[in-house]
Structures are given as structure tokens and as C-alpha cells.
Amino acid sequence: xxxxxxxPKFQVLKTGQSMTLQCAQDMNHNSMYWYRQDPGxxxxxxxxxxxxxxxxxxxVPNGYNVSRLNKREFSLRLESAAPSQTSxxxxxxLLGGTDTQYFGPGTRLTVL
Amino acid sequence: AQSVTQLGSHVSVSEGALVxxxxxYSSSVPPYLFWYVQYPNQGLxxxxxxxxxxxxxxxINGFEAEFKKSETSFxxxxxxxxxxxxxxxxxxxxRGSGTYKYIFGTGTRLKVLA
Numbered sequence: 001x002x003x004x005x006x007x008p009k010f011q012v013l014k015t016g017q018s019m020t021l022q023c024a025q026d027m028n029h030n031s032m033y034w035y036r037q038d039p040g041x042x043x044x045x046x047x048x049x050x051x052x053x054x055x056x057x058x059x060v061p062n063g064y065n066v067s068r069l070n071k072r073e074f075s076l077r078l079e080s081a082a083p084s085q086t087s088x089x090x091x092x093x094l095l096g097g098t099d100t101q102y103f104g105p106g107t108r109l110t111v112l
Numbered sequence: 113a114q115s116v117t118q119l120g121s122h123v124s125v126s127e128g129a130l131v132x133x134x135x136x137y138s139s140s141v142p143p144y145l146f147w148y149v150q151y152p153n154q155g156l157x158x159x160x161x162x163x164x165x166x167x168x169x170x171x172i173n174g175f176e177a178e179f180k181k182s183e184t185s186f187x188x189x190x191x192x193x194x195x196x197x198x199x200x201x202x203x204x205x206x207r208g209s210g211t212y213k214y215i216f217g218t219g220t221r222l223k224v225l226a
Contacts, residue, residue, distance in 0.1 A: 045214070090155055094212055106155055
């Protein structure tokens with residue numbers, strides 16, 4: 001049982017480049033999340049998916065798109081990366097009714 | 113609207129001393145409250161949660177928190193700090209009863225001194 005996995009672990013992009021962050025969970029959870037973590041800001045929700053086929057904006061969705069490919073996978077896409085998107089990105093999943101989120105190990109992204 | 117405020121971005125305690133990390137919340141509905149821990153270069157892990165019932169909640173690694181409605185607080189405590197407790201701690205609140213979205217505090221980094 002791997003839990004929540006994220007790829008890649010590290011990434012450096014140039015301004016304007018695009019990339020997709022991958023997330024997968026093997027716990028049969030319904031809900032999945034993408035957060036970004038910045039110093040002094042805590043975690044902020046980018047996008048949320050309550051179930052396969054549904055997505056919802058969080059607090060900071062601008063500049064990002066998501067895709068809930070199936071129950072296991074939830075990807076985050078940066079179409080045109082900006083230095084303000086330099087951050088650590090965490091994916092999480094949750095089994096409905098439990099209020100317990102399980103987090104992946106994170107992706108550290110630097111945009112030059 | 114729901115929110116949480118963590119007082120103190122950095123807290124230092126001596127090994128064996130009491131750990132007290134402060135969290136105050138604002139909520140228009142009965143709150144669902146959480147403490148998460150993040151060890152260096154790792155994701156977050158749930159320490160404990162308050163949803164309903166007993167106001168004193170016990171979690172993993174000897175931590176506990178007490179929900180105090182009159183003070184709108186949910187402070188995290190541990191009687192005796194251990195070196196392995198050094199980490200960042202986040203308080204969180206669920207946005208509302210009809211959603212599984214959460215708001216996180218800005219975090220408190222705990223340093224344990226030998």
C-alpha cells in the first residue's frame with residue numbers, strides 16, 4: 001500500500017514553460033486535493049475533487065488546471081509557469097466521512 | 113467564514129518540558145478542528161481531530177488538544193517534549209458541514225533543545 005504518490009519530486013522550469021504534476025492514491029479514496037505550501041502562508045487549496053469527474057476551485061486556482069483522470073489519479077497542470085508559482089505542491093486524498101487527509105511527499109517546483 | 117490563527121510561528125522548548133502550541137478559530141458553525149504535523153521534507157500527517165463529542169482529544173505520539181468553545185481555541189499540548197517532536201505543526205478547520213474542504217493555519221515550527 002503506497003498511499004499517495006507524487007511525481008516528480010523536484011522540478012525546475014523556466015518562465016512560460018508548462019508541466020503536469022502527477023498524483024495517485026491506492027486507498028480507494030473519493031476526494032483528492034492539490035495544495036501549495038509557501039513560507040509563512042501555510043497550505044492553500046488550489047483545486048479539489050470530491051469524486052471522479054468533478055473538480056472545484058480552491059483559494060488560489062489562477063494559473064492552474066486539474067484533471068481527475070479516474071478515481072486514483074488527480075493531475076495538476078501549469079500551462080505557462082511564472083516565478084510566483086515557485087512552491088512546494090502537495091497532493092492529498094480523503095475517504096468521505098472520515099475527515100482524515102492523507103498527504104503525498106510533495107513536489108518542490110522552482111520557476112526561474 | 114471559517115479561519116484559524118496560530119500564535120507564534122516558532123516555538124522552542126527544552127527536552128522534557130511542556131509543549132503548548134496555540135490555535136484559535138473563527139467559525140459560523142460548530143467547527144471540525146484538526147492538528148497536522150510535518151516532519152522535514154515530508155508531507156503532512158494527522159495528529160488528532162475534533163469533530164463532535166469529548167472536548168479533550170488524544171492523538172498520536174502523546175499529543176492532545178482541548179476544544180474550548182468559550183475561548184474559540186484548540187491548543188495542542190504534550191506534557192514532555194522529545195527531540196523527535198521537532199517539526200512544523202498546522203492547525204486546520206473544515207470549511208463547513210456540507211464540504212470536505214479545509215483551511216490551514218500558517219504553521220508553528222517547534223524546536224526542541226537538548
